[in-house]
Amino acid sequence: MRADATTIELNRCGKTFADGTRALEPLDLTVAAGETVVLLGPSGCGKTTLLRLIAGLEAPDAGGRVRFNGEDVTGLPIERRAVGMVFQSYALFPNMSVRENIAYGLRVRKLDKGEIAARTREMLEMMQIGQLAERRVHQLSGGQRQRVALARAIAVRPRVLLLDEPLAALDAVLRDRLRVEIDALLRRLAITAVYVTHDQAEAMMLGDRIVVMSAGQVEQAGTPREIYRNPATPFVADFVGTVSRIATAAGVVLLRPEDIRLCEVAAGRAAATVETLHFLGGRCQVGLIGGDGARLIADAPPDTPLKPGARVGIAWDDAAPLRLPLMEAAQ
């Protein structure tokens, strides 16, 4: 499918709502054919608005352009854009069975009966929900609904797949499992996908690239690794992981918890006092208070002998600190 996958291009796409609120500052974004891009940010950052612009559920402000494979689709409503969409609420039709839900897009396209039946069956098998085919939506569990929503969206063989927080309504265990399944599905289909979430772990796992957004603007776009190791702004550094800020003679150093080594005070580059210890299974999370009163978070082995109140030294490799382009100047 990669051969005919679709490139999405947004040019100067902003969104101002009728009541005057600016949901999205004009921005440019390109999603390469077959790529999965995750829009990540806190609620109200404009990520869902951006997705709805791509979908055709919202029109961009004047001057904005949306292109699929170079074709200008800005003027097309969603029903003529040939997208597949998975909604946060799943939006499964309660008046139809699972099978009818999956077949709906095919029926609307007026495919012939045999073709509809065959493709619906194929989807039911692919998502392993064949035994649910005749059930009504209200008889399904959250995870089952999720699978039906995915099956329905991809049954029409969309040019792009758009997912709006598809796992937000599920409990933690199910979320972890479905995350793996969705990842495998996206790889297999090799379809261009845009995925919205506020969960950084989900973004890291699914995204070829992550677009971190805040207050209607793109803070940074890059691979998960780039975003974690080389955040462009303090906001990104904090949003995609935990950061400790340690004051040294040379300036402020930013460290991820796993990069902090706790040692003898004399051996450390800085010193701190242990305040809290939380056993998390594979590791122990240590909360510390630095010399300047700043709170630090570090990882320690699960069997660490440290106790609250202990004085410890803090060490790190020269390559470990995060390098923010603007950071040093700001601090």
Place this chain on the structure above:
Amino acid sequence: MRLSRDAHRLILLALPVSVFALAFFLVPLARLAIVAGQGPKGIAAYASIVTEPRHFESMLVTLGLALAVTLTALGLATVAGLFLSRHQFPGRQLAIAVLTLPLAFPGVVVGFLVIMLGGRQGLIGAITQALGGGKVVFAYSLAGLFVGYLYFSIPRVILTVMASAEKLDPALEEAARSLGASPLRVLKDVTLPGLAPGLTAAGAICFATAMGAFGTAFSLAANIDVLPMTIYTEFTLNANIAAAASLSLVLGAVTWSALFLARSLAGAPAAAAV
């Protein structure tokens, strides 16, 4: 959803209601307003509610009656509604059914039921007679109207109270109790404020319907000039269409204001009760 491209379809769907409302509501109301000012007294007909003693008195009686009914109905229904929504007891479902089924009895039937209670062959009269107190007949007086309007209003207010009470988070009352509040304080500080929007809306409807009630008064043939009866008399007996029209508009304005005020006070969720 992108509305702009659907706009012409939405206009098409709005067409039937627009035509109907225009032809049978907006234009007739406008005509009513014009006719009201075209009587022998001209525009002054609108002021007849205060200048004409008979109309003014009728207005006062109607207002007083409507207020009394509203307050009594709110009081009784709050007690009964809270009790029904908070306690399980044998016959509860039956009690709810009995208290709310008369919801759709029109005023004209309610008037007849009042005759059953307080008419010349009524139950109350029979009881007082048996007790040796003489036959009490109240159906054809102001008291009869009061009882009828109360009968009409109670089911709706009870339903509102029960719906509001169910929506009220029980944790709020538990929290107040955990902080040491007495049952009376809980009622005053938590329960009643929680019910207030619903009660405001229900009270307004109660007041508005009592103001405009015609069927009950009609079947009681009561010798009391509540405003709707005055309008009816002006129209049919005196053929004074201008007076009937102007009084109708004044009455409509009063009831609509009561509902509008309640909606603004109670906020959006209670608004739909109208």
Place this chain on the structure above:
Amino acid sequence: MGRTTVRLIQYALTLLVGLFMVVPVVMSILAGVTQNFFVGLKSGLTLHWVGEVWRLYSETIALSMLIAICCVALTLAIGVPCAYVLAKRPGRIARAVEEVLTLPVAIPGLALALALIITWGGFRDFRTSWAFILVGHVLYTLPFMTRSVLSVLAASEMRDLEEGAASLGAGFWTRLVTVVLPNAKGGILAGALMVLTLSVGEFNLTWMLHTPETKTLPVGLADSYASMRLEIASAYTLVFFVMIVPLLVAMQAMSRTRRRAAHPEEEPLPCAPTPQPSN
């Protein structure tokens, strides 16, 4: 005062209110099937009075049913599209339209009837036909239909469902027919029941709009209250109860199931209206 005392007083008052609601109904029903109400039940039970009502008033019953059914059809045809438009356009104009739509409930039926007579009374054929009454009933019941449907259509799930259908390629009319209307069935049915109930019992407008040739059931009721013996009036009222109570029971059962189906964490919606008969 102890908790139990308070509860006892509440219980007694609730019981009293319940008696107040039910006793006159029972009396009226009994009076309708008693030989001679003045003498009492010992005069014997009979269906004679019900038969008399049938002989005298069966036409009013038929006309009421005809008008009620036409009223449901018309409010469906006018109110459902209107509710959809209001749900899609939650702007200031839509609020104004909604306000206008509630006016027929806020303004006393007497005033509405006067306005209709003044404007349309000159059209003799229309004025003397039952269609004139029907117009009044539609005017009065339309807000109930619209609000009942709107309460379902305005829910956020409904917007999601429609967007879901659009994302699968369904155009405006396809979405409306295959997704919106089937899932608004509950609100539409509740609205229809309410309109039916209200139309059958409507008196205030009807009394002003009717002619001797176009008497409905409530008009006949008022007529019998004024001019017939108590037993006939009671038997007639009994017929009315028999018609209206099943509708009411169905309506309450529906509102119970719908309330149970609703999500508790749902945002405040324009909730479904309760019927408001003409007093």
